[in-house]
Amino acid sequence: MSVTLDIKLKRANKVYHEGTPVIKKVIYVINLLTETVAGVVTLCCKEPLQHNGIALSMDGIVNLQLSSKSVGVFEAFYNSVKPIPLISSSIEAAKAGKIPGGKTEIPFEFPLISKGNKVLYETYHGVFVNIQVGLDVSLSANYTLRCDLKRPLLAKDLSRSCEFIVHSQPQKSKIVPTPVKFSITPETLQNVRERGQLPHFLIRGHLDATSCVISQPLTGEVQVDKSDVPIKSIELQLVRVETCGCAEGYARDATEIQNIQIAEGDVGHGLPIPVHMVFPRLFTCPTLETTNFKVEFEINVVVILQDDHLITENFPLKLCRV
Incomplete structure (x- = not known):
């Protein structure tokens, strides 16, 4: 017998917020306003369905997962990156019995309350980070x-x-x-061994802000004033910097999460090129620092010349939500 089971939330965008402490003006008591994750469990079957109970659970977890090859390599690090539970709640949606044929909807509600005094970190999907001594860590915060x-x-x-x-x-x-204004010349570049072999160039511009609201785009301008070698491409590179560890040692690695080309070919000199980058929804979060991990972000303005010289200017970003 064909049976379809699904979970549908009332909010189409599936976005919820942590409770906010509010002081009442009259009785001066602090209340905690909590949001409710509500929806329905949908069952579709052609014939009546016998079952032994329907259970529904809500979990939130920060996952700093080691790969199997790394377990036991560095015991102190291994203990520090155990999953961190934030929410754990379960209810019995339906007792054992029989569901009639057709479509059945079972409503449910979960208050969005963390365990103890845990902070509900913003949803964040990390990537596998190559950590020293052969440790692979996946950093993410998921709610399911x-x-x-x-x-x-x-x-x-x-x-x-x-x-x-x-x-x-x-x-x-x-x-x-x-x-934040910037000016890039061969003299301003870092970690360049043979500076005399670089072509002459002058690239100026500005970012409207490096303390950014995560729901608003990063904006600014880039302008090529001079370049002895034609320009091949100008790109914006968003970088995520993840730091994991414990008191015995921390490991830090940066990974690219978004790259946007804002100019292609040899652009006209003295022509302002607009900078506009929207922060991706699940792969960025407000800048975060805790005891065991940090999530930070940077933006690189990358200019590629026709002779494949790569010119990069780095700017640390602080993301927040308002």
């Missing part, structure tokens, strides 16, 4: 709903998972955008 339908003997149990997104609370203090 899982529905399990138990069936009688000889019938296969059904399960379904659904991810939802948690956004951190807006920053209270106002962010005042401070433009």
Whole structure:
């Protein structure tokens, strides 16, 4: 018998926020306003379905997962990167019984409350980071709903998972955008061995701010004033810097998460080129620093010359939510 199990949330964008402490003006009591993750479990079957219970669970976890080849290599590091549970809650959506044929919807609600005094970190999907001494760590913060339908003997149990997104609370203090100007010449480049062999160039520009609101684009301008060698491409490279570890040692690695070409070919000299980059939804989060890990971001302005010389200017970014 064909059975379809699904989880549908009431919010189309699946975005929820951590509770906010609010002081009531009259009785001066601090209340914690919590959001509710609500939706329905949908079951579709042609004939009546016998089952042994339907369970629904909500979990939130920060996952710093080692690869199997690395376990036991560095015991102190291994202990520090165990998964960090943030939310754990479960309910019985339906007791054992029979579901009629057709479409059945079972409503559910979960208050979005963390375990103990844990902070609900913003949803974040990391990548595998190549750590020293052969450790591979996957850094991510995920929030999921899982529905399990138990069936009688000889019938296969059904399960379904659904991810939802948690956004951190807006920053209270106002962010005042401070433009950052830059000027790139052969003399300003770092880690260059044979500086005399570089062609002469002058590239100027500015970023409107390096303390950025994550829901707004990064903007600015780049301008090529002079270049002895024709330009091949100008690109913006968004870099994520993940740091994991413990008191015995930290490991840091940077990975590219987005690259946008803003100019192709030999652009006209003295012509301002607009900079516009939208921060990707799941692969960026507000700049975060905890005891065991940090998530930071940088932007590289990359100019590639026709002779394949690569010119890069790096800017640390601070991302926040307002």
